[in-house]
Amino acid sequence: MLTSVRSLLAATALAGAFAATPALAQEAPEETPDVTVTGSVTGVTDYRFRGIGLSGGDFAIQGGLTLNSKPGIYVGAWASSLEDSPVYGEVELDIFAGWTGQVTDAIAADVGVTYYAYPSKDPGAGPSDVWEFYGKLKPTVGPVGMTFAVYYSPDQASLGGGDNLYLSADASAGIPNTPVSLSAHVGYTDGFLTYTADGDAFDYSLGASITVLGGLSFGVSYVGVDGPGGPAWDGITDDTVVASLGYAF
Secondary structure (H helix, E strand, O other), rough: OOOOOHHHHHHHHHHHHHHHHHOOOOOOOOOOOOEEEEEEEEEEEOOEEOOOOOOOOOOOEEEEEEEEEEEOEEEEEEEEEOOOOOOOOOOEEEEEEEEEEEEOOOEEEEEEEEEEEEEOOOOOOOOOEEEEEEEEEEEEEEEEEEEEEEEOOOOOOOHOOOOOEEEEEEEEOOOOOOEEEEEEOOOOOOOOOOOOOOOOOEEEEEEEEEEEOOOOOEEEEEEOOOOOHHHHHHOOOOEEEEEEEEEEO
């Protein structure tokens, strides 16, 4: 973040102006809009979802928009390109809604639901869309922001009639007096959405990013996940380095 510093000369002149003129009514603070729109567009060298490669190790373009309300209720959509397949097609579209707000001065909460849709899948390829509910606690300790999250997909046809649980912990912190941030993530999957024989898996990542020119950022991260390995799984469960270039507003 850039900090605007008023010069001593300007401060002195301003003080003199107030001393020479009658006092004026202070301007009312600007109110927070009832509704705001935020969004992003990002290019990544590999689309990794909970450690699993969904773009086959190839470049993916991603972006989304979120409508945020003053009470904390939000709705939005996010999309990414995929490695083309009959069941999932070439596009993932996530539609989500929820509520977020402060529980205490140092802890925020976020609860909601996401619908994962695959609009370009082949007709008759079988069910692929997934419903998932989530809850997050986001404590802040000094310069470190953390997120502890639970994601749960109930029984549904696209999960083979089973369910799926995902637990994750994330931490991030900016390096003082620099535009650089560091991040770490660990996650655990139990259920249908794994590539391991026993139905559970761990994933993790370590990353760094730099933000310049407002919302423009460049990032790089190392991503790993449990998996069977071997050439047949290249681009899906092999450890990799992912670079990203994005703009958020």
